[in-house]
Amino acid sequence: MEGFAAQKLNEFETGKISRRGLIESLTLAATTLYATDSAKAQADQTLKAQLINHISYTCPDFKRGADWYSMVFNLDQVGATKRDVALPIGKKGEQPYNVTAKDVPLPHLIIRTPDANAAPPAGGARPKPTPQGVIDHFALTVADFEREKAKAELIALGVKNVRDGGPRSLHMDDVFGYDVQICGLENNALTDG
Amino acid sequence: MERFIADLVKSFESGKVDRREFCKTVALAATVYAAGDAAHAQATRGFRVIGVNHLSYTCPDYTRARDFQINVFGLENAPGHDDGKRANLMFGPEPGKGGTFIVARNPSPTPSNRPPAQAYVDHYCYTLSNWDEARVRAAIKAKGQEISGGRDGSLHVLDPFNYDIQFANIIEENAFRR
Numbered sequence: 001m002e003g004f005a006a007q008k009l010n011e012f013e014t015g016k017i018s019r020r021g022l023i024e025s026l027t028l029a030a031t032t033l034y035a036t037d038s039a040k041a042q043a044d045q046t047l048k049a050q051l052i053n054h055i056s057y058t059c060p061d062f063k064r065g066a067d068w069y070s071m072v073f074n075l076d077q078v079g080a081t082k083r084d085v086a087l088p089i090g091k092k093g094e095q096p097y098n099v100t101a102k103d104v105p106l107p108h109l110i111i112r113t114p115d116a117n118a119a120p121p122a123g124g125a126r127p128k129p130t131p132q133g134v135i136d137h138f139a140l141t142v143a144d145f146e147r148e149k150a151k152a153e154l155i156a157l158g159v160k161n162v163r164d165g166g167p168r169s170l171h172m173d174d175v176f177g178y179d180v181q182i183c184g185l186e187n188n189a190l191t192d193g
Numbered sequence: 194m195e196r197f198i199a200d201l202v203k204s205f206e207s208g209k210v211d212r213r214e215f216c217k218t219v220a221l222a223a224t225v226y227a228a229g230d231a232a233h234a235q236a237t238r239g240f241r242v243i244g245v246n247h248l249s250y251t252c253p254d255y256t257r258a259r260d261f262q263i264n265v266f267g268l269e270n271a272p273g274h275d276d277g278k279r280a281n282l283m284f285g286p287e288p289g290k291g292g293t294f295i296v297a298r299n300p301s302p303t304p305s306n307r308p309p310a311q312a313y314v315d316h317y318c319y320t321l322s323n324w325d326e327a328r329v330r331a332a333i334k335a336k337g338q339e340i341s342g343g344r345d346g347s348l349h350v351l352d353p354f355n356y357d358i359q360f361a362n363i364i365e366e367n368a369f370r371r
Binding site for chain 1: 276
């Protein structure tokens with residue numbers, strides 16, 4: 001905790017984070033991350049993903065992309081920069097659905113546009129290798145999902161290529177032709193596929 | 194509404210309600226109706242997203258992606274859904290109660306006729322609870338993986354197919370603290 005506090009204080013002093021950011025970081029750290037049984041944590045070499053933190057979505061125009069996701073899924077836009085914006089699934093202060101751990105934030109989409117003038121990796125670092133795997137679509141869980149009603153709403157919103165995804169979900173094309181799925185809680189790891 | 198007004202008119206005509214009461218009742222009915230309509234419109238406009246249901250990951254050999262996710266990030270293989278072509282890898286809350294899963298799958302034998310999208314998911318990020326920097330880094334190393342980038346509290350690793358996966362704590366990766 002002491003090292004973390006020192007790091008954050010340094011960031012504050014060098015202007016990397018604001019006074020508010022400093023206070024928030026330290027408060028959060030003191031009440032969550034470092035409030036756990038550290039001895040137990042040290043002994044445990046198992047990592048366990050708790051939730052998706054974010055999905056990073058790259059597109060030609062992040063504002064257009066973000067506006068589409070906001071319009072269709074009622075997601076707010078926060079923390080916009082020149083090249084990206086975050087769309088949290090939920091409102092500030094809320095817990096992720098059915099998650100009680102206080103150190104798990106709301107999942108969010110980050111809609112971004114690449115910087116065409118970005119400098120090459122510094123210090124001769126290798127560029128990222130081209131992946132052979134691809135996320136071909138992602139699915140969002142919607143409360144009180146009813147497929148036919150949802151289909152009508154999507155079509156009314158002007159969403160393109162709305163189609164059934166089995167009995168429990170719908171697929172659609174987003175504004176850049178990316179495949180997005182929506183479904184209810186009944187579509188899950190034990191029922192899908 | 195129409196029926197209600199009709200009945201009200203009838204009452205007025207028969208003298209059961211006077212002019213003043215009639216007008217007040219109509220105005221009140223209109224207000225209640227408008228409020229109900231607005232509430233209905235509010236409730237049905239758009240969707241209420243409560244989480245990420247799943248990510249569908251296509252790669253040359255789903256078994257390698259599956260084993261990586263189980264070994265490195267503690268995901269669980271959903272029983273009965275590993276069919277030699279795909280697997281559902283669960284994490285988070287229970288299935289049906291908000292849990293998420295990664296579908297690791299082999300490419301479809303039939304090529305897609307979908308036009309290529311102009312967008313793509315370049316990486317995704319897991320939240321790890323009870324983050325301890327030294328423990329997390331040591332665990333990654335112990336699993337034979339190499340940290341491919343990031344900073345304290347927010348690290349990256351490449352899966353067997355060089356797909357970028359990030360893992361982070363609430364402080365470094367939080368939509369409201371960007």
